Amino acid sequence: MxxxxxxxxxxxxxxxxxxxxxxxxxxxxxxxxxxxxxxxxxxxxxxxxxxxxxxxxxxxxxxxxxxxxxxxxxxxxxxxSLWPETLAARTHARVLSAEMHAGFRALRLALPMNLGRDRPLAGGIPIDVQADLDRIERLWTATRARFGADGPYLFGAGFGAADAMFAPVAARLAGYRIRLGAVAASYCAEVLAHPLVQAWYEAAEAEPVSWRLDRYESVA
Ligand SMILES: N[C@@H](CCC(=O)N[C@@H](CS)C(=O)NCC(=O)O)C(=O)O
Missing domain, CATH: 3.40.30.10 (Glutaredoxin)
Structure with a gap:
């Protein structure tokens, strides 16, 4: 049942x-x-x-x-359909999702997600974080070029599991005002505009202020 x-x-x-x-x-x-x-x-x-x-x-x-x-x-x-249909695309979506799940440690530590944030990191982006950002941008750009022709997401028209795995990265890139090339910027905007992502942001906005934590809010 x-x-x-x-x-x-x-x-x-x-x-x-x-x-x-x-x-x-x-x-x-x-x-x-x-x-x-x-x-x-x-x-x-x-x-x-x-x-x-x-x-x-x-x-x-x-x-x-x-x-x-x-x-x-x-x-x-x-x-x-959370994974793309063809074996080649499905394999690649799994690889990207696994890399996201296991990697980008520098980015995750230095730019913690804070959906209320809208300002650059004080002092600029450290080298190891920039390397993660460059890698993400290369992955997004190459994946969009190879598999994304029929829509705005990594694998085209459907917002799938790989997009969900990268959605918090898009939130970080926006919140810390990271400059991106045209393909990555447009993908990022599409992810943030997805109705489910919007719904998550709205629910976050409605959370009590008493849940805010200094360790996230005080990131310079
Ligand atoms: N590898 C885990 C990571 C989960 C994780 O780190 N979650 C954090 C929140 S984003 C957590 O539960 N932290 C425990 C705590 O803050 O007490 C996954 O993929 O789900």
């Missing part, structure tokens, strides 16, 4: 992995009950709700799924 399931997420304003998980389940047509545990809540709160002690965590139809990439695969089991 199928149930709505539960998705455990953290503060929308900051939790980039929750954003990915939420986008993925919604793209798959799921409508799980959302259990919000604000980041910075009492120690152990996430551990009580998620086997890995991290968000997102999806419990659905008797399946327990943590790790965003596994959530992507689970959602694609239910809704195969």
């Amino acid at each position: 199928s149930d709505r399931g539960t998705l455990v997420i953290g503060t929308r304003r900051y939790s980039s992995w929750s954003m990915r998980g939420w986008l993925l389940v919604r793209l798959a047509g799921l409508d799980p009950v959302e259990r919000m545990i604000p980041l910075g809540a009492a120690p152990g709160s996430i551990g009580d709700a998620s086997p890995s002690g991290q968000v997102p965590y999806l419990s659905h139809d008797g399946h327990q799924v943590w790790e965003s990439l596994a959530i992507a695969e689970y959602c694609a089991e239910l809704s195969p």
